Structures are given as structure tokens and as C-alpha cells.
Amino acid sequence: xxxxxxxxxxxxxxxxxxxxxxxxxxxxxxxxxxxxxxxxxxxxxxxxxxxxxxxxxxxxxxxxxxxxxxxxxxxxxxxxxxxxxxxxxxxxxxxxxxxxxxxxxxxxxxxxxxxxxxxxxxxxxxxxxxxxxxxxxxxxxxxxxxxxxxxxxxxxxxxxxxxxxxxxxxxxxxxxxxxxxxxxxxxxxxxxxxxxxxxxxxxxxxxxxxxxxxxxxxxxxxxxxxxxxxxxxxxxxxxxxxxxxxxxxxxxxxxxxxxxxxxxxxxxxxxxxxxxxxxxxxxxxxxxxxxxxxxxxxxxxxxxxxxxxxxxxxxxxxxxxxxxxxxxxxxxxxxxxxxxxxxxxxx
Amino acid sequence: xxxxxxxxxxxxxxxxxxxxxxxxxxxxxxxxxxxxxxxxxxxxxxxxxxxxxxxxxxxxxxxxxxxxxxxxxxxxxxxxxxxxxxxxxxxxxxxxxxxxxxxxxxxxxxxxxxxxxxxxxxxxxxxxxxxxxxxxxxxxxxxxxxxxxxxxxxxxxxxxxxxxxxxxxxxxxxxxxxxxxxxxxxxxxxxxxxxxxxxxxxxxxxxxxxxxxxxxxxxxxxxxxxxxxxxxxxxxxxxxxxxxxxxxxxxxxxxxxxxxxxxxxxxxxxxxxxxxxxxxxxxxxxxxxxxxxxxxxxxxxxxxxxxxxxxxxxxxxxxxxxxxxxxxxxxxxxxxxxxxxxxxxxx
DNA sequence: TATTAGCACTCAAATTAAACGAGTGCTAAC
DNA sequence: GTTAGCACTCGTTTAATTTGAGTGCTAATA
Numbered sequence: 001x002x003x004x005x006x007x008x009x010x011x012x013x014x015x016x017x018x019x020x021x022x023x024x025x026x027x028x029x030x031x032x033x034x035x036x037x038x039x040x041x042x043x044x045x046x047x048x049x050x051x052x053x054x055x056x057x058x059x060x061x062x063x064x065x066x067x068x069x070x071x072x073x074x075x076x077x078x079x080x081x082x083x084x085x086x087x088x089x090x091x092x093x094x095x096x097x098x099x100x101x102x103x104x105x106x107x108x109x110x111x112x113x114x115x116x117x118x119x120x121x122x123x124x125x126x127x128x129x130x131x132x133x134x135x136x137x138x139x140x141x142x143x144x145x146x147x148x149x150x151x152x153x154x155x156x157x158x159x160x161x162x163x164x165x166x167x168x169x170x171x172x173x174x175x176x177x178x179x180x181x182x183x184x185x186x187x188x189x190x191x192x193x194x195x196x197x198x199x200x201x202x203x204x205x206x207x208x209x210x211x212x213x214x215x216x217x218x219x220x221x222x223x224x225x226x227x228x229x230x231x232x233x234x235x236x237x238x239x240x241x242x243x244x245x246x247x248x249x250x251x252x253x254x255x256x257x258x259x260x261x262x263x264x265x266x267x268x269x270x271x272x273x274x275x276x277x278x279x280x281x282x283x284x285x286x287x288x289x290x291x292x293x294x295x296x297x298x299x300x301x302x303x304x305x306x307x308x309x310x311x312x313x314x315x316x317x318x319x320x321x322x323x324x325x326x327x328x329x330x331x332x333x334x335x336x337x338x339x340x341x342x343x344x345x346x347x
Numbered sequence: 348x349x350x351x352x353x354x355x356x357x358x359x360x361x362x363x364x365x366x367x368x369x370x371x372x373x374x375x376x377x378x379x380x381x382x383x384x385x386x387x388x389x390x391x392x393x394x395x396x397x398x399x400x401x402x403x404x405x406x407x408x409x410x411x412x413x414x415x416x417x418x419x420x421x422x423x424x425x426x427x428x429x430x431x432x433x434x435x436x437x438x439x440x441x442x443x444x445x446x447x448x449x450x451x452x453x454x455x456x457x458x459x460x461x462x463x464x465x466x467x468x469x470x471x472x473x474x475x476x477x478x479x480x481x482x483x484x485x486x487x488x489x490x491x492x493x494x495x496x497x498x499x500x501x502x503x504x505x506x507x508x509x510x511x512x513x514x515x516x517x518x519x520x521x522x523x524x525x526x527x528x529x530x531x532x533x534x535x536x537x538x539x540x541x542x543x544x545x546x547x548x549x550x551x552x553x554x555x556x557x558x559x560x561x562x563x564x565x566x567x568x569x570x571x572x573x574x575x576x577x578x579x580x581x582x583x584x585x586x587x588x589x590x591x592x593x594x595x596x597x598x599x600x601x602x603x604x605x606x607x608x609x610x611x612x613x614x615x616x617x618x619x620x621x622x623x624x625x626x627x628x629x630x631x632x633x634x635x636x637x638x639x640x641x642x643x644x645x646x647x648x649x650x651x652x653x654x655x656x657x658x659x660x661x662x663x664x665x666x667x668x669x670x671x672x673x674x675x676x677x678x679x680x681x682x683x684x685x686x687x688x689x690x691x692x693x694x
Numbered sequence: 695t696a697t698t699a700g701c702a703c704t705c706a707a708a709t710t711a712a713a714c715g716a717g718t719g720c721t722a723a724c
Numbered sequence: 725g726t727t728a729g730c731a732c733t734c735g736t737t738t739a740a741t742t743t744g745a746g747t748g749c750t751a752a753t754a
Contacts, residue, residue, distance in 0.1 A: 024745095024746090026745065026746050026747085027746075027747080028745080028746075029745095032701070036718075038697090038698095039697070039698050039699080039715095040746090041697075041698050041699070041700090041748095042696085042697055044746090044747070044748075045696095045697090045748095047747095048747090048748080058746095058747090059706095060704090060705065060706070060744090061704060061747070061748095062703080062705050062706085062707075062745080062748095063745080063746065063748050063749095064745080064746065086712070087724085184741050205753095233602065233604075234600055234601075234604050235597040235598070235600045235601040235604065238593045238596070238597040244593050246585045246591050246596075248583040249585065249593075249596070250585040251582070253581055253582045253600055254581075254582040256604070257578060257579065257580075257581050257582065257603070257604075286745085313708040338649060369729075371716095373716060373717050373718085374717070374718080375716080375717075376716095385726085385727095386726070386727050387717090387726080387727090388719095388727050388728070388729090389727070391718070391719075391725085391754055392719095392725095392726090394718095395718090405717095405718090406735090407733090407734065407735070407736050408717090408718070408719095408733060408734070409716075409717050409718050409719095409732080409733040409735085410716080410717065410718085410733095410734080410735075411716075411717065411718095471724090485705085626724080695754100696753105696754090697752105697753080697754075698751100698752085698753075698754095699731090699750105699751090699752080699753090700749105700750090700751085700752095701748105701749090701750090701751105702747105702748095702749090702750105703743105703746105703747080703748085703749100704746085704747075704748100705744100705745100705746095705747105706743105706745095707742105707743085707744090707745105708741100708742080708743075708744100709740100709741075709742070710739100710740080710741075710742090711738100711739085711740080711741095711744090712737100712738085712739085712740095712746105713736105713737085713738080713739100714732105714736080714737075714738095715734100715735095715736090715737100716734100716736100717732105717733085717734095718731105718732080718733075718734100718736105719730105719731095719732085719733100720729105720731090720741105721728105721729090721730090722727100722728090722729090723725080723726105723727085723728080723735100724725105724727075724728090724731095724750095
């Protein structure tokens, strides 16, 4: 079946309506709401089709329809394609330059949460150096091997690795080749996987050296140590009945308080952003329901945006709310702050 | 009416029972539960008295009784008097020395929350200097007055105050006397009040100088700048139906996230602790319901304990839960960690 | 062939009613 | 002073009923 123009219109009407009301929407309502004149019966037929195609679903027989994740996805994608609808009812959001970075970030998180009525978070900016560019092991003396590691952004790290027995030049050469072909261009997570296969292939060969190499690379890449996350408006989720029952609220709140799970979201979002650097440039990602990397947010939508402070510092901010959030407003809020942060720290 | 032994026993039985079950407790239940043999009818009479005295109350006519804030207060006070009941069902709580102080504090907060099943928080330790000890203004030259401020812990601060017109020695002497008699021994909050009366009395006299003095004193006293608060287990409140409804949960969660209101609690608790340094020495405070300095916690009980790291660093940790929390267990948990922190950083 | 009116049917949510039961206060007897 | 007895209260539970928004299907219509 094909998603023709009329079906598209109806689908959009369903979603728009549901975003506003939060109630399942039925054929009568749509008949009134649509600009094309169609009887409820006709719309019912179309809705039946749309349901079969997976865009909408019924909470129970004889109720109206609500968008499925697929439906939301369709909506968000087509919304993102239409450039810049103007969003009206939002206060001007103005970031004031703060003395402390932490103050600034707290401010941004609060602005986001207060203006959108969803939960918000922002990460401290991270040095942009997540991929391995080059790796060289050199024999310094019989007991020591020097590892030189270059990561994206041309940051160079040195690490001396002690070995129990000397390694001959030939082996070292091979090992260098092996490591470079396997690991170059990989991020930390991928390197762990890469090393596992590597060790499996060359089982037993200098596996202690390889472990040391991994540690050294991890040190060089990881900037996690100084990752701070500021949250605001977690209690906003209580405004949305579909998230406000104890079970769900508790797990969301807990994720917000623990913060370490949020780290995953940040990494995921930052690395996704890096990948499609060329194409779109807004750096806004939408995760709907199960698309989210965080388990406890499977009933939410998560909208993230990266921001840049000065030259090489990238961070992430995010809005978390119900699936039926006002995506336009949220995207707009994120973009606004993105730009402001950009300008604020431009020297 | 007097709270005789029998009434006391019945009151305690009511409270103990309610702490366990969370349900209003009636005369039949008590009759079975009590060791002295009394018929439900007799107990009803006593309960009626206890209600009149304000220790217990009825959620509605013809329901059992629950403790009032006054009842809880009685219970907690008498409990605190009995030294050290052993508490059984708690895992060993072991704090591991961490590299970073923040890591340590996060760990402690988590231990507290996980072991008690309530919400927990801990503040970073503050330098113990909250009261003004001595204040001296000296004329340096016609345009400048030097303020020397000594606060508790013998920390000395100097501040140069510019004056538009020179002040003669006599006035300065008077002002010194006035300031010292009014402000010595006061904490920051009290100083603000003290200054207001002072200014009222001596209206107009060098009020700009007085304002500068206040700022200088505030600078010297306030250590708030580096106050960090770590929380854990905020979601535990969902385990207690009396706190889990959206309204209450939302405001508690919000307080936990914003953190600045928690600062009040910390100051209040630290300064109370300082006052009764001599008498009790456990440093454990219990705030029941409205006794709490934080508005949003009026349906909770808050138990706080101070801890000392090394020589002059004092911090506060706290457990927040329903009024019917297990006070013994909580007090025990706090004491355990108090001791551990004490030992851990003893040089 | 696409659209629509009509109608029987479904089902969550709201409303009402009845039964239950834990608990009380009061009185009179022990 | 203590207790048994009893009528009464009132929140909770359960079931029955009503309501209403919405559906799918069929047959008539354009």
C-alpha cells in the first residue's frame, strides 16, 4: 500500500491532534479538523489502512488512534525537512555569560527545562578526540617499549610499557602493522572489540603487551574523567500522565540522578553527530521511544543537540519528554541556545 | 492530664506498630500487641486521652490512630535517650577511601540511600568558621578604613573600606564598640538581623560604612561558594505511598535536583549542631514534618548528622524519608558512616 | 469505483449501589 | 477501674449499570 497525499494528510492530522490533546483521536474529530471534506466513514477506512501500515495504533478496540513510534518518526522526519517553522509561544531565552563554566551550563539546563516544560540536561564540553589516528610501538631498551599514540585532533600521548622479556625487532614490526591496521580510525568502544578479535587471532602473542597498549590508548582517548552533567526540570515529567505513574517516573528520575547512564546518551549522540557532519548541519538528533540508547527512556522521546564552545570543545544538550512532545518547539529551543553558546565564546 | 506509664506504653505501641505497617492502628490490634493485658475497650479510653493530649490523631472518625508530629517527637526523643539499640538487618557499610573527595562523597550518599531505602544527601565539608569572633575598624588615612575581621577558627580577614569623608577617632571608637557588642558571636544570618537593628538605632550614621562592613564580614564568613551537595536515592520516595503521589513527589524531587534549598538545611543543621556541642555529642538531628527548614519536606522526616574530615572540616549528611521512617536504623546508619569518615581521614 | 449514511457492537471510564469491616464512643454491668 | 455489648460511622471493595466516543461492516448513493 502506498502512503499517498490524502493518507499523509490524515496521518499528520492525527499526530498533530494527539500532540495537542494527548487523547486518542477518532474519525469524527478528524473530519472536523481536516481541511479536505471527508466523512468520518471515509476517514475510518483510511485510518484502518494507516494502522495496517504501522503508522498508528489503537490502545484498545473501539478507541481512537494514537501514533506509533513509526508514525512519530515519519512526522519528525518530514518536520525536520521543512525548514524553520516559526515557533511562537516561547520566551526569549538569553544566556548570560557566567564566570564559571558550571554556572553557565546550569543556566542553560534551566532555561531549556523552564521554556519547554520537559526535562533537560547538558554535558560539559569535551575535547574532541575520540578516535585513534596513529599508533607506534618502539623498543627503547630490553625492558621497555614506548607507545606513541596520536588521536583525532592531533593530540599526542606517550606511554612507556614495561615488558618482562625483550621483544625482537621483527615481532615488533609485525605487531605495529597489526595494531595499526586493526585499530586506526576506531573509537574507544570499537577498539575494545577490535582488540578482542586481534587477541583471538594472535592468541597468546604478547597479550600482556596488547593489554598495556589498550590501557594507554584508553587513557589517551578517554576524556570522560571530567565529564560533568547538569540536569534540570526532572520533575517536569510529572506533567505528562503517560510518564507520571510511579514505576516510570521512578526509573526516569533515577536515571537523572545517577547520571552515569546519561553518559551513554551523550557519547552516542556526539559520535552520531560526528558521522554525519557533512550532510545536515544542525546536529539535532531525535530518539523516539525504543530508539533511545537508555533503557529507562523507552516511553520518552529524547532530542539532543551538540554545541561547540570555542575551538575544539564539543558538548551535548538534550531534552527529554513524552513521545508526544512538541518537537518543533524543542528543536527551536535547542537551536536557539546552540547559536547563543556558539556566539558567546567566539573570540 | 499526665502521660503515665501505661499511656506511654500504649503510645509507643501505636507508633511502633504504625512504623511497621503504615496503617492506622486500632484498639483490637493493640490489645493483642501489648504485653500488659487490657481489653480493647480500656485501650480505647486511653487512646481517647492520648488523642486529646495531641500525641495521636485519627485520619477520620472510626479509623485507627496514627502518630501526630508531637507523637513522633516524643518517640524520637525517648529513643535517642536509650543508648544504642542494636540494629540487625543492615548490610555492612564500608566506605572505601577514594582518590577524589567527590568520589568518596558520592559513595557515602549511595551507601546511605541503598541501605536505608530512603533518599540521602551529603554536603562537601566546609571550613568551620561561621561565627564572628572579633571586629576592628582602624583609620588608615582620610579616605580609607581598615576592617580586621576574625571569625571562629581564628581565621583573619582584612578589608579596606573607602570612605567619602574622613571619620574622626571618636566616632570610630564608638562605632567599633557598637559593632562589637552587637555582632560578636553571631552567625551570618544573625548578623544581618543584628545590623538591621543597629542601623535602626543609629539611623543614618555612616550607613554606607556599615554596609561595607557587612559585606566584608559576609565575605569572611561565607564558605558557601564551594558547597557541593551529592544526592542519591531520590527515587526511593516512591516506595512510600504517603509521599508517592505526583504533587508531593514532584516537589521533593525538585528540591533534590535544584539543591540550593538543601543548602539551608545544611546550614541550619550545622549551626544547630555547633550550639549544643557540649551536651549530646552524636550530632544527630531529627526534623519531623513541619520542623524541617525546607517547605517541600513538610510531609517527611529529615535526619541529619554532621561529620568531620580531618581537623577543621565539617560536613553534613542527611536521610529524608516518610515520617514513619525507621529512625533507629537511620540513626545507626548515620553513626556508622560518621565514625568511618572520622577514622578514614585521621592522620 | 469511491464515498457516505446507518447501525450494531465494543469497551474504557464514570456512576451508583450494596456489602464489608475495622474501628469508634457510649452505657451499663462487673 | 475495667470490660462486655452494641449501635453507629465511614473509608474500602466489589459488582452492576450507564454513558459515550469510537469502530467495522453493509448497503445505498454519486
